[in-house]
Amino acid sequence: MLRIALISVVVVLTNVFALGLVQAQQPPPAWQQGRPPELSNSPLAPVAxxxxxxxxxxIPVNKVKLPPGFKITVWADGILNARQMAWGDKGTLFVGSRVAGNVYAVVDRAGRREVKVVAKGLVMPNGVVFKDGALYVADIPRLLKYENIEANLDNPPAPKELYTFPKEAHHNWRFLAWGPDSKLYFNMGAPCNICMPPDTHANISRMNADGTGFEYVAHGVRNSVGADFHPVTKELYFTSHGRDWAGDDFPNDTLHHAPRKGLHFGWPYCHQGDTVDPDFGQGRSCSEFAPPLLKLGPHIAPVGTRFYTGSLFPPEYKNRLFIAQKGSWNRSQKLGYRVMTVELKPGQPPKYEVFAEGFHEGNTVLGRPTYIEWMKDGSMLLSDDFHGAIYHITYQR
Amino acid sequence: MSLRLMTLALFVWTLAAVSSAQAGDVDAGRRKAEPCAACHGADGNATIVGMPSLAGQPAWFTHWALIKFRDGRRKDPVMSPFAARLSDVDMADLSAYYAAQPPRRRPQAVDAAKAAAGKELASLHHCTSCHRPDLSGQNQVPRLAGQDLEYLLKLLRAYKAQTAGDLEGLMTQAAQPLSAADIENLAHFMAISPASPAP
Known part of the structure; x- marks a missing residue:
């Protein structure tokens, strides 16, 4: 309460300064917020x-290393800033983007992929899902629904606006996912690197497919851009990005399990389940919060988070969680730039293994694996928002 | 060379190494830029008040700006119809051409007192952390140094009004605390700064 009172005082004072009575230091750009003064000359910045x-x-796809029997090829290129993917009923692959502002439709024409832009000029339309003939797109700040779109790829219908999300841009590009309850799940990320968020941010939430019935599902989630439901238990698993500017090796990005709604996962008070934040964690304990299921590595940027339910890959991959990691920027040596798997067996600790690596060489970026979608035959599609391409990972014993 | 400088050098080199494979054709860009010369100058150094100079702008900045004009996130009665006719290759070629042209500071009347106040503001508002200490820009971030004063004023006011359509919302956010006088002072500082090309 004291902290809230203090923040209010600061807010009031800041407003006074803004009126021109005193010129005060202003908030830095969002990616730089929370950077300590001793790092003010740091060359680290998000990868443009x-x-x-x-x-x-x-595309240096030949640098990617996979387990024996797996093979990676470029499935489609020319998809600027490709992010989340979703299959239409009639075999169209829809692809969202972030800064490109586009939503794409990829159509297979006898083995050649044709890429069409079905929506443009949107604000970070990262999240795409499909249901009953309609494409759902989350941009900032709207949830859009394009009905009967597969019959109209060259002349897409005007979308219906189903819902208005928070308007802040930072960490509000979002994933979309259908839950086992047929509700639409999505993130509302923290509007900062580290701060006391308003109640409307730093969570995972859900609503009905028509935009009604909003409710919070998970609290204390800084920035989750990937989630899925366990094929057997139907429970929610999601990944989250930890804060920046607290060191090369701290904190870890994390995998979380939310077997019921209403749990708090710690941010901004507690990082990676075991360390309180030096500013926001005063007087708090990590034991107050639901701990992460797994530490994924510092700054590795987990994005696509999907369980494997196909039968093409060897049987040990059945029900394993695949996590595409776009790779670090807030770290002096790059880390991530890979796809990992997590084996989850009741009563056993999660087993965390490399699946695909080689998307960087030292500090040179060779690719940024972003989202995962499954082909009907059980092979994997993996988007890369740096090269604007989609890879195909297949298996042959 | 300190470790930090080496890291920075490596970082810049990395971006250059990755981006060069997709860079546009400067000579093709020179031909395609002919219709742009009336407003932006034959070598991208504009002379008409209110028109931005494109010479020495980072290629990624010019290219993203053209994308935004084409898809409607950025609107201008003159630029929007031009951009609507450009292909992705045209945009890459034009951006490469303008990036290769040496920029010159615009000859214009700048108020030294305002510029001095603006220099302080540029630091307080973290302009230099993305636009670089000499305001030469980098990657998708534009060069501001030596730019046309009226254009700088117009853009800063548009960001403040939340109508400028930036890529990730960073400039819209940065402009919110600026008063009308701040915008004036900042623009004068940017306009008076020597126009060195982006790295």
């Missing part, structure tokens, strides 16, 4: 997004 997709022949 290229304005052009890389032609397939120039």
């Amino acid at each position: 997004a290229p304005p052009t997709p890389t032609p397939a022949a120039q």
